[in-house]
Amino acid sequence: MVYFEMVKTALKTVLSKPATILYPVQAAKKTPISRGHVVQDGSKCISCSICVKKCPAQAIVLDKEAKTWQINRFRCVVCNSCVDTCPAKCLSMDTQYTAPATVKGIETFTITYVKPAKPEKKEEPKT
Amino acid sequence: MTKQIIVPFGPQHPVLPEPIHIDLVLEDERVVDAIPSIGYIHRGFEKLVEKREFTEYVYIAERTCGICSFIHGATYCQGIEQIMNIDVPERAQYLRVIWSEFSRLHSHLLWLGLFADAFGFENLFMGAWKTREKVLDFMEETTGGRVIQGTSKVGGVRRDISSERLDRMTKDLDDLDREMKELTDVFLHDDSVRHRLRNVGTISRNDAYHLGAVGPTARGSGVAIDLRKSGYGAYDRLNVQVVTDSCGDCYSRCAVRAKELFTSTDLIRQAVKKIPEGPIDVKVTGAPDGEYFMRAEQPRGELVHYLKGNGSKFLVRSRIRTPTLTNIPPLIKMLQGCELADVPVIVLSIDPCISCTER
Numbered sequence: 001m002v003y004f005e006m007v008k009t010a011l012k013t014v015l016s017k018p019a020t021i022l023y024p025v026q027a028a029k030k031t032p033i034s035r036g037h038v039v040q041d042g043s044k045c046i047s048c049s050i051c052v053k054k055c056p057a058q059a060i061v062l063d064k065e066a067k068t069w070q071i072n073r074f075r076c077v078v079c080n081s082c083v084d085t086c087p088a089k090c091l092s093m094d095t096q097y098t099a100p101a102t103v104k105g106i107e108t109f110t111i112t113y114v115k116p117a118k119p120e121k122k123e124e125p126k127t
Numbered sequence: 128m129t130k131q132i133i134v135p136f137g138p139q140h141p142v143l144p145e146p147i148h149i150d151l152v153l154e155d156e157r158v159v160d161a162i163p164s165i166g167y168i169h170r171g172f173e174k175l176v177e178k179r180e181f182t183e184y185v186y187i188a189e190r191t192c193g194i195c196s197f198i199h200g201a202t203y204c205q206g207i208e209q210i211m212n213i214d215v216p217e218r219a220q221y222l223r224v225i226w227s228e229f230s231r232l233h234s235h236l237l238w239l240g241l242f243a244d245a246f247g248f249e250n251l252f253m254g255a256w257k258t259r260e261k262v263l264d265f266m267e268e269t270t271g272g273r274v275i276q277g278t279s280k281v282g283g284v285r286r287d288i289s290s291e292r293l294d295r296m297t298k299d300l301d302d303l304d305r306e307m308k309e310l311t312d313v314f315l316h317d318d319s320v321r322h323r324l325r326n327v328g329t330i331s332r333n334d335a336y337h338l339g340a341v342g343p344t345a346r347g348s349g350v351a352i353d354l355r356k357s358g359y360g361a362y363d364r365l366n367v368q369v370v371t372d373s374c375g376d377c378y379s380r381c382a383v384r385a386k387e388l389f390t391s392t393d394l395i396r397q398a399v400k401k402i403p404e405g406p407i408d409v410k411v412t413g414a415p416d417g418e419y420f421m422r423a424e425q426p427r428g429e430l431v432h433y434l435k436g437n438g439s440k441f442l443v444r445s446r447i448r449t450p451t452l453t454n455i456p457p458l459i460k461m462l463q464g465c466e467l468a469d470v471p472v473i474v475l476s477i478d479p480c481i482s483c484t485e486r
Contacts, residue, residue, distance in 0.1 A: 004317075005316055019260070
Protein backbone atom coordinates (compact mmCIF):
# COMPACT_ATOMS: atom_id res chain seq x y z
CA MET A 1 0.00 0.00 0.00
CA VAL A 2 1.39 3.33 -1.03
CA TYR A 3 0.09 6.60 0.25
CA PHE A 4 0.92 10.10 -0.98
CA GLU A 5 2.59 8.80 -4.14
CA MET A 6 1.83 12.13 -5.78
CA VAL A 7 3.62 14.25 -3.18
CA LYS A 8 7.04 13.98 -4.81
CA THR A 9 5.71 15.09 -8.20
CA ALA A 10 3.60 17.82 -6.64
CA LEU A 11 6.53 19.25 -4.69
CA LYS A 12 8.70 19.20 -7.79
CA THR A 13 6.02 21.08 -9.69
CA VAL A 14 5.61 23.67 -6.94
CA LEU A 15 9.34 24.39 -6.88
CA SER A 16 9.85 24.51 -10.65
CA LYS A 17 8.92 27.16 -13.20
CA PRO A 18 5.31 27.15 -14.43
CA ALA A 19 4.69 24.81 -17.37
CA THR A 20 2.41 27.36 -19.01
CA ILE A 21 3.25 30.66 -20.66
CA LEU A 22 1.53 34.00 -20.36
CA TYR A 23 -0.17 34.07 -23.75
CA PRO A 24 -0.65 36.50 -25.56
CA VAL A 25 1.96 38.61 -23.73
CA GLN A 26 4.45 35.87 -24.52
CA ALA A 27 4.22 34.48 -28.05
CA ALA A 28 2.98 30.93 -28.47
CA LYS A 29 5.51 28.24 -29.29
CA LYS A 30 5.62 27.65 -33.04
CA THR A 31 7.73 25.49 -35.30
CA PRO A 32 8.73 26.42 -38.86
CA ILE A 33 6.15 23.98 -40.26
CA SER A 34 3.26 24.84 -37.93
CA ARG A 35 0.03 25.32 -39.81
CA GLY A 36 -1.40 28.68 -38.78
CA HIS A 37 -3.27 30.26 -41.65
CA VAL A 38 -3.08 30.45 -45.44
CA VAL A 39 -1.63 33.58 -47.03
CA GLN A 40 -1.96 34.44 -50.68
CA ASP A 41 0.46 36.44 -52.78
CA GLY A 42 -1.61 38.27 -55.37
CA SER A 43 1.35 39.13 -57.53
CA LYS A 44 1.98 35.46 -58.34
CA CYS A 45 -1.57 34.02 -58.60
CA ILE A 46 -2.35 32.82 -62.10
CA SER A 47 -6.09 32.30 -61.36
CA CYS A 48 -5.95 28.60 -62.21
CA SER A 49 -8.51 27.82 -59.45
CA ILE A 50 -6.90 24.48 -58.55
CA CYS A 51 -6.97 25.57 -54.89
CA VAL A 52 -10.75 26.05 -55.14
CA LYS A 53 -11.19 22.50 -56.44
CA LYS A 54 -8.77 20.91 -53.99
CA CYS A 55 -10.17 22.60 -50.87
CA PRO A 56 -12.01 19.92 -48.83
CA ALA A 57 -13.88 22.60 -46.88
CA GLN A 58 -14.82 24.70 -49.93
CA ALA A 59 -13.51 27.78 -48.20
CA ILE A 60 -11.92 29.43 -51.23
CA VAL A 61 -13.72 31.48 -53.88
CA LEU A 62 -11.89 32.83 -56.89
CA ASP A 63 -13.38 35.47 -59.13
CA LYS A 64 -11.50 35.75 -62.39
CA GLU A 65 -13.48 38.78 -63.59
CA ALA A 66 -13.11 40.84 -60.43
CA LYS A 67 -9.56 39.52 -59.91
CA THR A 68 -10.14 38.57 -56.31
CA TRP A 69 -9.19 35.54 -54.23
CA GLN A 70 -11.38 35.11 -51.17
CA ILE A 71 -11.01 32.79 -48.21
CA ASN A 72 -13.53 32.12 -45.51
CA ARG A 73 -11.37 31.70 -42.42
CA PHE A 74 -14.22 30.09 -40.52
CA ARG A 75 -14.60 27.34 -43.11
CA CYS A 76 -10.90 26.79 -43.71
CA VAL A 77 -9.60 23.74 -41.85
CA VAL A 78 -5.92 24.62 -42.45
CA CYS A 79 -5.12 21.29 -44.07
CA ASN A 80 -2.37 22.63 -46.34
CA SER A 81 -4.01 21.05 -49.40
CA CYS A 82 -4.13 24.28 -51.42
CA VAL A 83 -0.55 25.19 -50.56
CA ASP A 84 0.63 21.76 -51.69
CA THR A 85 -1.18 21.86 -55.01
CA CYS A 86 -0.68 25.52 -56.04
CA PRO A 87 1.30 25.40 -59.30
CA ALA A 88 2.35 29.07 -59.14
CA LYS A 89 3.47 28.76 -55.48
CA CYS A 90 1.51 31.88 -54.59
CA LEU A 91 -0.02 30.30 -51.49
CA SER A 92 1.95 29.82 -48.33
CA MET A 93 1.27 28.74 -44.77
CA ASP A 94 1.87 31.28 -42.04
CA THR A 95 2.84 29.77 -38.70
CA GLN A 96 0.64 32.06 -36.60
CA TYR A 97 -3.08 31.54 -36.09
CA THR A 98 -5.50 34.20 -37.24
CA ALA A 99 -6.67 36.60 -34.58
CA PRO A 100 -9.99 35.81 -32.93
CA ALA A 101 -12.91 37.59 -34.59
CA THR A 102 -16.43 38.50 -33.54
CA VAL A 103 -17.88 38.58 -37.03
CA LYS A 104 -17.73 35.75 -39.55
CA GLY A 105 -16.12 37.62 -42.38
CA ILE A 106 -14.48 36.67 -45.63
CA GLU A 107 -10.95 37.79 -46.29
CA THR A 108 -10.31 39.10 -49.80
CA PHE A 109 -6.99 39.27 -51.60
CA THR A 110 -6.59 41.11 -54.89
CA ILE A 111 -4.84 39.40 -57.74
CA THR A 112 -2.34 41.76 -59.30
CA TYR A 113 -0.61 39.21 -61.47
CA VAL A 114 -0.32 40.27 -65.08
CA LYS A 115 0.44 37.63 -67.62
CA PRO A 116 3.69 38.54 -69.27
CA ALA A 117 3.23 39.25 -72.95
CA LYS A 118 4.59 36.57 -75.18
CA PRO A 119 7.82 37.72 -76.69
CA GLU A 120 7.10 38.46 -80.29
CA LYS A 121 8.72 36.11 -82.66
CA LYS A 122 11.27 37.92 -84.63
CA GLU A 123 11.07 36.95 -88.19
CA GLU A 124 14.36 35.59 -89.09
CA PRO A 125 15.66 37.03 -92.24
CA LYS A 126 15.34 34.51 -94.95
CA THR A 127 18.48 33.66 -96.54
CA MET B 128 -40.60 -3.31 -4.38
CA THR B 129 -38.72 -0.04 -4.27
CA LYS B 130 -40.07 2.71 -6.45
CA GLN B 131 -38.07 3.19 -9.64
CA ILE B 132 -37.11 6.64 -10.78
CA ILE B 133 -35.32 7.81 -13.90
CA VAL B 134 -32.41 10.22 -13.63
CA PRO B 135 -31.09 11.69 -16.88
CA PHE B 136 -27.30 11.71 -17.27
CA GLY B 137 -26.02 14.04 -19.98
CA PRO B 138 -25.94 15.29 -22.69
CA GLN B 139 -24.50 18.12 -20.61
CA HIS B 140 -22.56 16.80 -17.65
CA PRO B 141 -19.35 18.09 -16.03
CA VAL B 142 -17.58 14.80 -16.59
CA LEU B 143 -18.48 14.48 -20.27
CA PRO B 144 -16.40 16.31 -22.81
CA GLU B 145 -18.97 15.40 -25.45
CA PRO B 146 -22.72 14.88 -25.44
CA ILE B 147 -24.20 11.45 -24.80
CA HIS B 148 -27.46 10.95 -22.99
CA ILE B 149 -28.10 8.06 -20.65
CA ASP B 150 -31.35 7.54 -18.76
CA LEU B 151 -30.49 5.87 -15.50
CA VAL B 152 -33.23 3.78 -13.93
CA LEU B 153 -32.67 3.95 -10.19
CA GLU B 154 -33.92 2.04 -7.19
CA ASP B 155 -32.83 4.22 -4.28
CA GLU B 156 -29.18 4.96 -5.06
CA ARG B 157 -28.61 1.86 -7.16
CA VAL B 158 -28.71 1.85 -10.95
CA VAL B 159 -30.80 -1.05 -12.21
CA ASP B 160 -30.78 -0.18 -15.88
CA ALA B 161 -29.36 2.39 -18.26
CA ILE B 162 -30.83 3.48 -21.58
CA PRO B 163 -28.38 5.28 -23.84
CA SER B 164 -29.26 7.61 -26.69
CA ILE B 165 -26.88 9.22 -29.11
CA GLY B 166 -27.39 11.64 -31.98
CA TYR B 167 -26.48 15.06 -30.64
CA ILE B 168 -23.52 15.77 -32.88
CA HIS B 169 -24.14 13.83 -36.06
CA ARG B 170 -22.25 15.55 -38.87
CA GLY B 171 -22.87 13.35 -41.90
CA PHE B 172 -19.26 12.53 -42.73
CA GLU B 173 -20.17 9.29 -44.44
CA LYS B 174 -22.44 11.08 -46.91
CA LEU B 175 -19.75 13.64 -47.65
CA VAL B 176 -17.70 10.93 -49.33
CA GLU B 177 -19.91 11.31 -52.41
CA LYS B 178 -19.13 15.01 -52.71
CA ARG B 179 -15.36 15.08 -52.27
CA GLU B 180 -12.68 13.43 -54.35
CA PHE B 181 -11.21 10.37 -52.70
CA THR B 182 -7.83 12.06 -52.33
CA GLU B 183 -9.37 15.07 -50.55
CA TYR B 184 -11.54 12.93 -48.31
CA VAL B 185 -8.44 12.04 -46.25
CA TYR B 186 -8.66 15.45 -44.59
CA ILE B 187 -12.31 14.84 -43.74
CA ALA B 188 -11.70 11.27 -42.54
CA GLU B 189 -9.04 12.68 -40.22
CA ARG B 190 -11.48 15.10 -38.70
CA THR B 191 -13.86 12.33 -37.64
CA CYS B 192 -12.18 12.47 -34.27
CA GLY B 193 -10.22 15.19 -32.56
CA ILE B 194 -8.01 12.81 -30.61
CA CYS B 195 -7.22 9.79 -32.74
CA SER B 196 -7.26 11.82 -35.95
CA PHE B 197 -4.05 10.51 -37.47
CA ILE B 198 -5.15 6.88 -37.22
CA HIS B 199 -8.47 7.71 -38.91
CA GLY B 200 -6.63 9.30 -41.84
CA ALA B 201 -4.09 6.51 -42.08
CA THR B 202 -6.76 3.79 -41.94
CA TYR B 203 -8.74 5.46 -44.71
CA CYS B 204 -5.59 5.73 -46.85
CA GLN B 205 -4.68 2.11 -46.21
CA GLY B 206 -8.17 1.05 -47.26
CA ILE B 207 -7.94 2.97 -50.54
CA GLU B 208 -4.43 1.61 -51.14
CA GLN B 209 -5.74 -1.92 -50.71
CA ILE B 210 -8.52 -1.33 -53.26
CA MET B 211 -6.12 0.21 -55.76
CA ASN B 212 -3.26 -2.24 -55.07
CA ILE B 213 -0.79 0.49 -54.29
CA ASP B 214 2.52 -0.55 -52.77
CA VAL B 215 3.30 2.02 -50.12
CA PRO B 216 7.03 2.64 -49.59
CA GLU B 217 8.50 1.08 -46.46
CA ARG B 218 9.54 4.40 -44.99
CA ALA B 219 6.00 5.75 -45.23
CA GLN B 220 4.66 2.70 -43.42
CA TYR B 221 7.14 3.15 -40.58
CA LEU B 222 6.38 6.87 -40.36
CA ARG B 223 2.69 6.02 -40.08
CA VAL B 224 3.49 3.68 -37.19
CA ILE B 225 5.51 6.38 -35.43
CA TRP B 226 2.75 8.95 -35.73
CA SER B 227 0.06 6.40 -34.83
CA GLU B 228 1.88 5.49 -31.66
CA PHE B 229 2.42 9.13 -30.75
CA SER B 230 -1.35 9.58 -31.26
CA ARG B 231 -1.93 6.71 -28.90
CA LEU B 232 0.37 8.26 -26.30
CA HIS B 233 -1.42 11.57 -26.59
CA SER B 234 -4.85 9.95 -26.42
CA HIS B 235 -4.03 7.79 -23.42
CA LEU B 236 -2.41 10.66 -21.54
CA LEU B 237 -5.44 12.82 -22.25
CA TRP B 238 -7.72 10.08 -21.00
CA LEU B 239 -5.66 9.42 -17.88
CA GLY B 240 -5.92 13.13 -17.10
CA LEU B 241 -9.66 13.23 -17.66
CA PHE B 242 -10.10 10.10 -15.62
CA ALA B 243 -8.11 11.56 -12.74
CA ASP B 244 -10.35 14.61 -12.98
CA ALA B 245 -13.44 12.37 -12.89
CA PHE B 246 -12.40 10.67 -9.66
CA GLY B 247 -11.42 13.98 -8.17
CA PHE B 248 -7.61 14.02 -8.38
CA GLU B 249 -7.04 17.47 -9.84
CA ASN B 250 -3.27 17.46 -9.36
CA LEU B 251 -2.85 14.22 -11.28
CA PHE B 252 -5.04 15.58 -14.08
CA MET B 253 -2.71 18.56 -14.50
CA GLY B 254 0.32 16.27 -14.36
CA ALA B 255 -1.00 14.01 -17.11
CA TRP B 256 -1.79 16.92 -19.40
CA LYS B 257 1.60 18.48 -18.77
CA THR B 258 3.24 15.28 -19.99
CA ARG B 259 0.85 15.12 -22.94
CA GLU B 260 2.06 18.55 -24.02
CA LYS B 261 5.50 17.06 -24.80
CA VAL B 262 3.87 14.57 -27.17
CA LEU B 263 1.90 17.35 -28.83
CA ASP B 264 5.06 19.42 -29.24
CA PHE B 265 6.67 16.54 -31.06
CA MET B 266 3.62 16.24 -33.29
CA GLU B 267 3.73 19.93 -34.16
CA GLU B 268 7.45 19.78 -34.84
CA THR B 269 7.16 16.89 -37.30
CA THR B 270 3.74 17.34 -38.88
CA GLY B 271 2.79 20.99 -38.43
CA GLY B 272 -0.35 20.28 -36.43
CA ARG B 273 -0.77 19.59 -32.75
CA VAL B 274 -3.90 17.48 -32.87
CA ILE B 275 -4.84 17.20 -36.54
CA GLN B 276 -1.66 15.98 -38.18
CA GLY B 277 -2.81 15.73 -41.79
CA THR B 278 0.32 13.92 -42.88
CA SER B 279 -1.23 10.77 -44.27
CA LYS B 280 -2.21 10.67 -47.91
CA VAL B 281 -3.23 8.02 -50.40
CA GLY B 282 0.03 6.47 -51.54
CA GLY B 283 2.23 7.40 -48.61
CA VAL B 284 2.79 10.33 -46.28
CA ARG B 285 3.10 14.05 -46.93
CA ARG B 286 6.03 14.82 -44.67
CA ASP B 287 9.25 13.12 -43.77
CA ILE B 288 11.04 13.14 -40.44
CA SER B 289 14.73 13.93 -40.87
CA SER B 290 17.20 11.30 -39.74
CA GLU B 291 18.73 13.74 -37.21
CA ARG B 292 15.33 14.18 -35.61
CA LEU B 293 14.83 10.43 -35.51
CA ASP B 294 18.21 10.01 -33.83
CA ARG B 295 17.30 12.55 -31.21
CA MET B 296 13.98 10.82 -30.63
CA THR B 297 15.40 7.93 -28.61
CA LYS B 298 16.64 10.37 -25.98
CA ASP B 299 13.35 12.25 -26.00
CA LEU B 300 11.51 8.98 -25.49
CA ASP B 301 13.70 8.13 -22.50
CA ASP B 302 12.79 11.49 -20.92
CA LEU B 303 9.14 10.90 -21.72
CA ASP B 304 9.27 7.40 -20.26
CA ARG B 305 10.73 8.72 -17.03
CA GLU B 306 8.03 11.34 -16.73
CA MET B 307 5.27 8.86 -17.56
CA LYS B 308 6.65 6.36 -15.06
CA GLU B 309 6.26 8.93 -12.29
CA LEU B 310 2.71 9.57 -13.44
CA THR B 311 1.58 5.97 -13.91
CA ASP B 312 3.02 4.99 -10.53
CA VAL B 313 0.34 7.15 -8.97
CA PHE B 314 -2.39 5.54 -11.06
CA LEU B 315 -1.16 2.02 -10.39
CA HIS B 316 0.02 2.13 -6.81
CA ASP B 317 -1.56 5.03 -4.94
CA ASP B 318 -4.00 3.72 -2.39
CA SER B 319 -6.62 6.45 -2.79
CA VAL B 320 -6.80 5.81 -6.56
CA ARG B 321 -7.02 2.07 -6.06
CA HIS B 322 -9.69 2.48 -3.40
CA ARG B 323 -11.81 4.61 -5.71
CA LEU B 324 -11.52 2.32 -8.75
CA ARG B 325 -11.30 -1.26 -7.54
CA ASN B 326 -14.52 -3.28 -8.05
CA VAL B 327 -16.29 -0.35 -9.68
CA GLY B 328 -18.04 -1.09 -12.98
CA THR B 329 -16.94 -4.70 -13.23
CA ILE B 330 -17.59 -6.65 -16.40
CA SER B 331 -16.67 -10.30 -16.80
CA ARG B 332 -14.49 -11.62 -19.60
CA ASN B 333 -17.41 -13.46 -21.11
CA ASP B 334 -19.71 -10.43 -21.09
CA ALA B 335 -17.03 -8.17 -22.50
CA TYR B 336 -16.40 -10.60 -25.34
CA HIS B 337 -20.03 -11.27 -26.21
CA LEU B 338 -21.14 -7.64 -25.97
CA GLY B 339 -18.41 -6.69 -28.42
CA ALA B 340 -16.01 -4.74 -26.22
CA VAL B 341 -12.88 -3.61 -28.03
CA GLY B 342 -9.57 -2.05 -27.11
CA PRO B 343 -8.60 -1.38 -23.50
CA THR B 344 -12.19 -2.06 -22.39
CA ALA B 345 -11.86 -5.65 -23.65
CA ARG B 346 -8.23 -6.01 -22.61
CA GLY B 347 -9.10 -4.80 -19.11
CA SER B 348 -11.39 -7.84 -18.83
CA GLY B 349 -8.74 -10.25 -20.02
CA VAL B 350 -9.74 -10.48 -23.70
CA ALA B 351 -6.42 -10.22 -25.49
CA ILE B 352 -7.46 -8.59 -28.76
CA ASP B 353 -5.22 -6.03 -30.33
CA LEU B 354 -5.46 -5.34 -34.06
CA ARG B 355 -1.79 -4.36 -34.17
CA LYS B 356 -1.05 -8.04 -33.68
CA SER B 357 -2.70 -8.72 -37.06
CA GLY B 358 0.22 -6.87 -38.61
CA TYR B 359 -1.26 -4.19 -40.83
CA GLY B 360 1.13 -1.53 -42.12
CA ALA B 361 4.57 -1.97 -40.62
CA TYR B 362 3.30 -3.62 -37.44
CA ASP B 363 4.12 -7.09 -38.79
CA ARG B 364 7.81 -6.23 -38.58
CA LEU B 365 7.59 -4.97 -34.99
CA ASN B 366 7.16 -6.81 -31.76
CA VAL B 367 3.76 -5.77 -30.39
CA GLN B 368 3.10 -6.50 -26.73
CA VAL B 369 -0.56 -6.91 -25.81
CA VAL B 370 -1.31 -5.60 -22.32
CA THR B 371 -4.18 -7.28 -20.50
CA ASP B 372 -5.62 -7.24 -17.02
CA SER B 373 -8.03 -9.78 -15.66
CA CYS B 374 -10.27 -7.98 -13.16
CA GLY B 375 -12.53 -6.11 -15.58
CA ASP B 376 -13.14 -3.13 -13.30
CA CYS B 377 -12.30 0.55 -13.72
CA TYR B 378 -8.90 0.04 -12.16
CA SER B 379 -8.05 -2.68 -14.72
CA ARG B 380 -9.02 -0.48 -17.64
CA CYS B 381 -6.95 2.33 -16.18
CA ALA B 382 -3.99 0.00 -15.63
CA VAL B 383 -4.18 -1.30 -19.21
CA ARG B 384 -3.99 2.21 -20.61
CA ALA B 385 -1.23 3.23 -18.22
CA LYS B 386 0.88 0.23 -19.25
CA GLU B 387 0.12 0.71 -22.94
CA LEU B 388 1.93 4.05 -22.79
CA PHE B 389 5.17 2.11 -22.46
CA THR B 390 4.36 -0.37 -25.20
CA SER B 391 3.80 2.63 -27.47
CA THR B 392 7.16 4.18 -26.69
CA ASP B 393 8.70 0.75 -27.16
CA LEU B 394 7.09 0.44 -30.61
CA ILE B 395 8.36 3.89 -31.59
CA ARG B 396 11.88 2.88 -30.53
CA GLN B 397 11.66 -0.27 -32.62
CA ALA B 398 10.34 1.66 -35.61
CA VAL B 399 13.08 4.31 -35.31
CA LYS B 400 15.67 1.55 -35.25
CA LYS B 401 14.26 -0.27 -38.27
CA ILE B 402 13.10 2.61 -40.47
CA PRO B 403 14.75 2.38 -43.91
CA GLU B 404 15.80 5.26 -46.14
CA GLY B 405 13.84 5.81 -49.30
CA PRO B 406 10.89 7.59 -50.85
CA ILE B 407 7.89 8.48 -48.73
CA ASP B 408 5.14 8.32 -51.33
CA VAL B 409 4.19 6.93 -54.72
CA LYS B 410 2.24 8.67 -57.43
CA VAL B 411 -1.39 7.64 -57.49
CA THR B 412 -3.17 7.38 -60.80
CA GLY B 413 -6.67 6.15 -61.52
CA ALA B 414 -9.53 5.80 -59.09
CA PRO B 415 -10.62 3.10 -56.65
CA ASP B 416 -12.90 0.43 -58.05
CA GLY B 417 -13.99 -2.14 -55.51
CA GLU B 418 -14.62 -2.38 -51.81
CA TYR B 419 -12.55 -3.01 -48.72
CA PHE B 420 -12.93 -3.33 -44.97
CA MET B 421 -9.89 -1.75 -43.35
CA ARG B 422 -9.41 -2.49 -39.68
CA ALA B 423 -6.93 -0.74 -37.43
CA GLU B 424 -6.23 -0.38 -33.74
CA GLN B 425 -7.07 2.99 -32.32
CA PRO B 426 -6.30 4.10 -28.76
CA ARG B 427 -9.90 3.21 -27.90
CA GLY B 428 -10.05 -0.10 -29.77
CA GLU B 429 -10.76 -1.51 -33.16
CA LEU B 430 -11.71 0.89 -35.93
CA VAL B 431 -13.31 -0.21 -39.19
CA HIS B 432 -13.40 1.83 -42.36
CA TYR B 433 -15.56 0.30 -45.08
CA LEU B 434 -14.92 1.91 -48.46
CA LYS B 435 -16.55 1.27 -51.79
CA GLY B 436 -15.65 2.87 -55.08
CA ASN B 437 -17.02 2.49 -58.59
CA GLY B 438 -14.06 3.64 -60.62
CA SER B 439 -14.91 7.34 -60.44
CA LYS B 440 -13.12 10.00 -58.40
CA PHE B 441 -15.89 9.89 -55.82
CA LEU B 442 -16.44 6.91 -53.56
CA VAL B 443 -19.99 5.60 -53.42
CA ARG B 444 -20.04 4.46 -49.81
CA SER B 445 -18.03 4.91 -46.69
CA ARG B 446 -18.88 3.40 -43.36
CA ILE B 447 -16.90 4.17 -40.26
CA ARG B 448 -17.38 1.97 -37.23
CA THR B 449 -15.63 3.51 -34.30
CA PRO B 450 -14.60 1.74 -31.09
CA THR B 451 -16.83 3.78 -28.79
CA LEU B 452 -19.95 2.59 -30.60
CA THR B 453 -19.20 -1.04 -29.80
CA ASN B 454 -18.14 -0.15 -26.28
CA ILE B 455 -21.57 1.26 -25.40
CA PRO B 456 -23.31 -2.14 -24.85
CA PRO B 457 -20.57 -3.26 -22.41
CA LEU B 458 -20.91 0.14 -20.72
CA ILE B 459 -24.62 -0.48 -20.13
CA LYS B 460 -23.74 -3.85 -18.61
CA MET B 461 -21.21 -2.17 -16.31
CA LEU B 462 -23.73 0.42 -15.20
CA GLN B 463 -26.33 -2.14 -14.17
CA GLY B 464 -26.02 -2.59 -10.45
CA CYS B 465 -23.62 0.25 -9.72
CA GLU B 466 -24.09 3.18 -7.37
CA LEU B 467 -25.27 6.49 -8.81
CA ALA B 468 -22.11 8.23 -7.57
CA ASP B 469 -19.95 5.82 -9.58
CA VAL B 470 -21.70 6.49 -12.89
CA PRO B 471 -19.39 9.33 -14.07
CA VAL B 472 -16.27 7.27 -13.40
CA ILE B 473 -17.68 4.20 -15.16
CA VAL B 474 -18.84 6.15 -18.20
CA LEU B 475 -15.42 7.70 -18.54
CA SER B 476 -13.64 4.39 -18.05
CA ILE B 477 -14.52 3.23 -21.59
CA ASP B 478 -12.96 6.45 -22.95
CA PRO B 479 -16.09 7.63 -24.76
CA CYS B 480 -15.50 9.60 -27.93
CA ILE B 481 -18.94 10.66 -29.04
CA SER B 482 -17.92 12.72 -32.08
CA CYS B 483 -16.31 9.55 -33.42
CA THR B 484 -19.38 7.50 -32.66
CA GLU B 485 -21.79 9.76 -34.51
CA ARG B 486 -19.44 10.79 -37.30
